[in-house]
Amino acid sequence: MATPKxxxxxxxxxxxxxxxxxxxxxxxxxxxxLCVLNGGVPTSYALGRGGEAGVKIPKGxxxxxxxxxxxxxxxxxxxxxxxxxxxxxxxxINALPIAPEFILHTGDISHLAKPAQFDNVxxxxxxxxxxxxxxxxxxxxxxxxxxxxxxxxxxxxxxxAGWYSFEKQGVHxxxxxxxxxxxxxxxxxxxxxxxxWLERDVKHLKSSTPxxxxxxxxxxxxxxxxxxxxxxxxxxxxxxxxxxxxxxxxGHIHQTMQKVEGNVTFHTACSTAxxxxxxxxxxxxGPMKVPADQLRSLLGVTEVHYKKGQHALAxxxxxxx
Amino acid sequence: xxxxxxVSVLRAATQMTALxxxxxxxxxxxxxxxxxxxxxxxxxxxDNFSFAPATLTVSAxxxxxxxxxxxxxxxxxxxxxxxxxxxxxxxxxxxxxTFAKPGTYTYFCSIHPKMTAKVVVQ
Numbered sequence: 001m002a003t004p005k006x007x008x009x010x011x012x013x014x015x016x017x018x019x020x021x022x023x024x025x026x027x028x029x030x031x032x033x034l035c036v037l038n039g040g041v042p043t044s045y046a047l048g049r050g051g052e053a054g055v056k057i058p059k060g061x062x063x064x065x066x067x068x069x070x071x072x073x074x075x076x077x078x079x080x081x082x083x084x085x086x087x088x089x090x091x092x093i094n095a096l097p098i099a100p101e102f103i104l105h106t107g108d109i110s111h112l113a114k115p116a117q118f119d120n121v122x123x124x125x126x127x128x129x130x131x132x133x134x135x136x137x138x139x140x141x142x143x144x145x146x147x148x149x150x151x152x153x154x155x156x157x158x159x160x161a162g163w164y165s166f167e168k169q170g171v172h173x174x175x176x177x178x179x180x181x182x183x184x185x186x187x188x189x190x191x192x193x194x195x196x197w198l199e200r201d202v203k204h205l206k207s208s209t210p211x212x213x214x215x216x217x218x219x220x221x222x223x224x225x226x227x228x229x230x231x232x233x234x235x236x237x238x239x240x241x242x243x244x245x246x247x248x249x250x251g252h253i254h255q256t257m258q259k260v261e262g263n264v265t266f267h268t269a270c271s272t273a274x275x276x277x278x279x280x281x282x283x284x285x286g287p288m289k290v291p292a293d294q295l296r297s298l299l300g301v302t303e304v305h306y307k308k309g310q311h312a313l314a315x316x317x318x319x320x321x
Numbered sequence: 322x323x324x325x326x327x328v329s330v331l332r333a334a335t336q337m338t339a340l341x342x343x344x345x346x347x348x349x350x351x352x353x354x355x356x357x358x359x360x361x362x363x364x365x366x367x368d369n370f371s372f373a374p375a376t377l378t379v380s381a382x383x384x385x386x387x388x389x390x391x392x393x394x395x396x397x398x399x400x401x402x403x404x405x406x407x408x409x410x411x412x413x414x415x416x417x418x419t420f421a422k423p424g425t426y427t428y429f430c431s432i433h434p435k436m437t438a439k440v441v442v443q
Contacts, residue, residue, distance in 0.1 A: 076392040184429035227435040284370035
C-alpha cells in the first residue's frame with residue numbers, strides 16, 4: 001500500500017506557542033494511516049485489512065483506540081443495522097498492524113440505556129483485540145436512571161457520576177462525565193464535585209506529564225445551538241493550562257472535528273452508528289440519512305499513538321468503508 | 322392562523338353588537354388556542370429537536386399529550402424535574418400530563434437540554 005503524503009498543519013492561533021508542528025494523517029476511505037512522530041520526523045504505517053506483518057511497538061510508546069456513539073438499539077433509516085457497523089468497527093481495530101493496548105468508548109454506548117443494548121455492546125467488544133475497554137457515558141446511557149446501570153456495569157473504581165483517572169506509560173488519562181444533572185436550556189455539565197476532584201487529581205502531577213482527557217460531549221464550544229459544548233469546561237481546562245501536552249477526546253457530534261489551542265488538542269470521533277450534519281447545515285443535529293453505499297465512509301474509529309518525549313499525540317481517524 | 326380567524330369573524334359579525342362580537346371572538350380564540358371550556362386534551366409535537374408549539378396555553382384541568390415524531394428519542398421533563406417527567410419517548414411514542422393548577426410550566430428534554438418550551442395554564 002502506497003504511503004500517503006504526510007501533511008504538517010501549523011497552529012492556527014498564531015499565538016507564538018512552540019511550533020513543533022502537528023502532524024495530521026489523512027484518512028483514506030477504507031483504510032487509515034498511523035503516523036508516529038519520532039524526534040519530529042514522521043513515520044507512517046498504512047493500516048490495512050490485516051495483511052501487514054505485525055509491527056512491534058517499542059517501550060515508551062502507547063497505542064489505543066477511541067470508539068464512540070455506538071447507539072446500540074437505534075434502528076431508524078439512517079442506519080437500520082448498528083450491530084453490523086459496530087462489528088465492522090471492531091474488525092477494523094482487529095486489523096490494525098499495532099494492537100491497541102486498550103479501547104476508550106466515549107459514550108452513547110446504548111441508544112436508550114436498556115440492559116440488552118449494553119449487553120450487546122459488551123458482547124461484541126469481547127472479540128476486540130485489546131486487553132481492556134474503558135468507558136465514559138453519553139446522555140443516552142443515562143436515560144431513565146441517571147446512569148445507575150451504566151455505573152453498575154462500567155463504573156468500578158469511578159467516583160460520583162462515573163469519573164476516574166489512570167496512568168499508562170507515563171501518560172495520565174482522565175475520564176470525565178458531562179452528561180449528568182443536565183439543566184433546562186444548558187449544554188453539557190461537569191458540576192462542582194467533579195471539578196473539585198479534577199483540580200485535586202492533577203495537582204501534584206509534573207507539567208511535563210502528557211494528559212489525555214476523554215468525555216462524551218465536546219469540552220470546547222463547537223455549536224451551542226445544538227448542545228455541542230460544555231457549560232463549565234473552561235474551569236476544567238484552567239486546571240490543565242500548565243501542562244505541556246493535553247489531548248482532549250470527545251464524541252457526541254458524530255463527525256470528526258479538531259481544534260488546537262496552545263498545548264491543547266481537541267478531537268472528536270465519528271460514530272459507529274450514524275452520521276450527523278455539520279453545524280448549522282440542517283434544522284437539527286439528528287441522524288443524517290445518506291445513500292446506503294456512503295454510510296460506512298461517514299462512520300469510523302480513531303487511533304491514538306503516544307511516544308515518550310513527543311509533544312503531541314498522533315491521532316488518526318479511519319472510516320469504516 | 323389566529324389573525325385570519327379573527328378577521329373572518331369580524332366580517333361576519335358586522336351586524337352584531339360590540340359585546341356579542343367580542344364574546345364570539347374570544348370564544349373562537351380560546352378554541353384555537355386550547356381545548357376550550359371542556360378540556361378534551363391538547364397536543365404538542367416533538368420534531369427536529371423542538372417542541373411545537375413552543376408555548377401552549379391551556380385551561381386548568383387540561384390533559385396535554387406530547388407525541389415524538391423525531392427519529393431520535395426525547396423526554397418531557399419539567400424544569401424542576403419533579404412536577405412531570407416522562408420516560409424516553411422513541412418515535413411515535415406519547416406522554417400525557419394533566420395540568421390541574423394554573424401557572425407557567427417550563428419544561429425541557431433531559432437528553433437534549435437545549436430543547437425547552439412551556440405550557441401556560443390559565
